[in-house]
Amino acid sequence: MFKKLAQQLVGWQVRKGYLQEEQQALYCYGYEALLNQMVNILAACVIAIVFHAPLPVLVFLLSYIPLRSYSGGYHAETNFVCSIVSALLTIVVCIAARWTPDVWKILLLPVGFVFSGILIFKFAPVQNKNKQLDAEEIGYYRRRSRIIWLAEVGTALICLPWIGDVSFVLAVSNLILGAMIMVGVVKNYI
Numbered sequence: 001m002f003k004k005l006a007q008q009l010v011g012w013q014v015r016k017g018y019l020q021e022e023q024q025a026l027y028c029y030g031y032e033a034l035l036n037q038m039v040n041i042l043a044a045c046v047i048a049i050v051f052h053a054p055l056p057v058l059v060f061l062l063s064y065i066p067l068r069s070y071s072g073g074y075h076a077e078t079n080f081v082c083s084i085v086s087a088l089l090t091i092v093v094c095i096a097a098r099w100t101p102d103v104w105k106i107l108l109l110p111v112g113f114v115f116s117g118i119l120i121f122k123f124a125p126v127q128n129k130n131k132q133l134d135a136e137e138i139g140y141y142r143r144r145s146r147i148i149w150l151a152e153v154g155t156a157l158i159c160l161p162w163i164g165d166v167s168f169v170l171a172v173s174n175l176i177l178g179a180m181i182m183v184g185v186v187k188n189y190i
Contacts, residue, residue, distance in 0.1 A: 001079075001080075002031075002032045002035040002036055002039075002079050003028070003032050003079075005031075005032075005035060006027075006028045006029075006030075006031035006032040006035060007028050009031055010024050010027045010028045010031060011024075013027070032079070036079045036082060036083065039083055040082070040083055040086040040087075041061070043083060043086065043087045043090070044057050044060075044061055044086070044087070044090045045057070047087060047090045047091055047094060048090075048094070051091070051094035051095075051098070053093075053094040053097055053098065055165065055166070055169075056093055056094055056097035056098075056165065056169045057090060057093065057094065059166050059169040059170060059173070060089075060090060060093045060169055060172075060173050061090075063152050063169075063170050063173040063174070064089075064173045064176065064177060066148050067120075067145060067148045067149060067152065067173075067174075067177055068177055068180065070124070070125060070141045070144040070145040070148060071120050071124035071125055071126065071141075071145040071149075071177065071181060072124060072125040072126035072127060072128065072131070072141070072181070072184060073126045073177065073180035073181040073182075073183065073184035073185075074180045074181075074183035074184040074187060075128045075131075075184070089176055092172075092176070093169060093172055093173065093176070096168075096169075096172050097165060097168065097169055097172070100168070105164070105168045108168065108171055108172065108175070109156065109160075109167060109168065109171045110171075111171070111175065112170075112171030112172060112173075112174045112175035112178075113149075113152075113153050113156065113170075113171055113174050115174070115175055115178045116149065116174035116175060116177050116178035116181075117149055117153070117174075118178075119178045119181040119182060120145050120146060120149050120177075120178075120181070121146065123181055123185050124141065124142055124145040124146070124181065125138060125141035125142060125145060126181050126184040126185055126188065127188065128184070128188075149174070152170050152173075152174065155167075155170060156170040156171060
């Protein structure tokens with residue numbers, strides 16, 4: 001669906017002279033990715049409303065998206081599956097934020113960050129057949145993912161005494177990210 005819509009949009013822009021025909025494939029890919037991201041964010045907003053969890057969803061999106069962009073991991077085969085997985089992960093965060101007992105929250109903080117940190121430092125960026133990186137890009141993505149991870153750990157430590165729920169959601173986001181890295185690594189070796 002997004003692919004067809006992106007093709008129509010780019011085709012119209014080419015006919016109007018806004019884009020060159022040689023760049024059509026690149027712009028189609030970009031519009032398709034943008035539309036998919038918009039749907040995922042809209043779905044996350046709906047989930048935040050349904051679960052009465054705007055802060056956990058906001059923290060999840062602000063932490064997960066940048067770190068996932070640089071660390072890589074599992075990629076769904078279609079945009080539809082990607083949207084379903086994204087919605088399910090957002091629901092998991094909402095459920096965890098609301099119903100995890102405080103004792104478990106304290107235990108999950110170090111587990112989430114240590115688990116994701118080990119995987120980020122060992123495997124990031126996890127490549128995908130659709131996104132191959134050269135040596136320079138691998139170094140750049142690796143550094144960025146590590147810097148973002150360290151910033152999130154620092155943010156969690158700073159927020160812990162005052163806004164423990166933010167720290168917990170950051171840890172859960174990192175735990176989920178670690179799982180996505182593991183799945184991506186396994187998928188690349190199969």
